[in-house]
Amino acid sequence: MRTLGLDIGDIRIGVALSDPLGILASPLTIINRADESAAIEEIVNIIRQHEVGRVIAGLPLNMDGSMGEQAGKTMSFVAALSRHINVPVEYRDERLSTVSARELIQEVRKTNRGTRYDAAAAALILQSYLDEAAERRPDDSAPQVE
Numbered sequence: 001m002r003t004l005g006l007d008i009g010d011i012r013i014g015v016a017l018s019d020p021l022g023i024l025a026s027p028l029t030i031i032n033r034a035d036e037s038a039a040i041e042e043i044v045n046i047i048r049q050h051e052v053g054r055v056i057a058g059l060p061l062n063m064d065g066s067m068g069e070q071a072g073k074t075m076s077f078v079a080a081l082s083r084h085i086n087v088p089v090e091y092r093d094e095r096l097s098t099v100s101a102r103e104l105i106q107e108v109r110k111t112n113r114g115t116r117y118d119a120a121a122a123a124l125i126l127q128s129y130l131d132e133a134a135e136r137r138p139d140d141s142a143p144q145v146e
Contacts, residue, residue: 001053004028004046005126007094007118008057008074013039014118016126017050022133025126027119036080044084053087058094058125065093092125 003022007014013031018024028046033039046052057078060070075091082089 002050003054003056003126003130004043004050004052005092005122005129006043006055006057007122007125008077009033009118010070010073012118013043014120014122015043015046016119016123017046017052018126018130022130025123025130027123030118036077040081040084043081047085047087055081055085055087055089056092056126056129057089058122059091060094090129092129094121094125 001022002020003018003025005014005016005018005025007016011033013033015028015031016025017028019026031039031042047055057074059074060068062068062071078089078091
């Protein structure tokens with residue numbers, strides 16, 4: 001089952017996708033959020049096209065773990081998205097994911113343009129979820145490669 005990761009910002013939404021076995025997250029695209037309905041439609045199309053079974057949305061908590069204005073905006077967008085999809089959506093603490101994404105991208109020197117950070121941040125959020133899910137899986141239920 002593929003899982004979709006979202007890093008929802010005011011201007012852009014970073015999108016990441018897991019491999020079919022749910023082991024590795026990769027940046028997929030960046031969606032412009034100028035038109036919220038169009039952004040939701042793009043996400044719905046990605047979910048259908050890639051047969052996504054779960055969505056992980058980064059939740060930008062304050063450094064003390066409390067909910068702030070940006071977390072409220074994210075939850076509002078996810079609520080709107082949820083009305084258009086039939087897959088579960090979970091939140092993942094995304095504190096510092098964009099900072100980590102910038103550092104990672106600069107280390108591998110792929111680019112230092114801002115728009116790439118959003119998709120990389122989504123991949124970091126999703127990879128964190130996938131790694132935790134793998135730790136919870138009993139050894140006998142781990143995906144098998146044939």
